[in-house]
Amino acid sequence: MAEKKGLLLCVCLGSCPSFSKMDIFEILNRARKEKLVDWVGIHPQLCADDGDEYLKALLSGAKTDKLYVAGCDPNMQRKMFRDAFEAAGFPRETHIGIEIRNLDTDGAYNAIKEAITRGE
Ligand code: SF4
Numbered sequence: 001m002a003e004k005k006g007l008l009l010c011v012c013l014g015s016c017p018s019f020s021k022m023d024i025f026e027i028l029n030r031a032r033k034e035k036l037v038d039w040v041g042i043h044p045q046l047c048a049d050d051g052d053e054y055l056k057a058l059l060s061g062a063k064t065d066k067l068y069v070a071g072c073d074p075n076m077q078r079k080m081f082r083d084a085f086e087a088a089g090f091p092r093e094t095h096i097g098i099e100i101r102n103l104d105t106d107g108a109y110n111a112i113k114e115a116i117t118r119g120e
Helices: 024-033 049-060 074-088 105-118
Strands: 005-010 039-043 066-071 095-099
Touching: 005 024, 005 105, 024 039, 024 105, 039 049, 049 074, 066 074, 066 105, 074 095, 095 105
Parallel strands: 005 039, 005 066, 066 095
Antiparallel strands: none
8 A cells, every 4th residue: 555645834923034935825835736645734833732543643643754844943843843753642653843944935845845755
């Protein structure tokens, strides 16, 4: 069976200057058009309590073999999502963080595409 991959964008409430140079919908639409992953989504603040709930709800359902989260530093992501992954029974090594802060639309898309193509 083919590996199921998902891509989430997390954007620090959408008001943080680190994400102001990119068009997040354009990025996700490019990823959909090029079929980089099986599904895409956006959350404004995955590191908040309701972000934990979102991850738990999302990952306890249909199997996701690789979850790409484009947003802040991957090490920060690993620490912040650890409890939610554990609660969802989601193996943390199948989460791949991608740093896209301070990039423009092309830069962010290229960083995402590179990580997914490498299969990291
Ligand atoms: S998880 Fe990272 S990108 Fe998302 S809101 Fe928190 S600090 Fe910002």
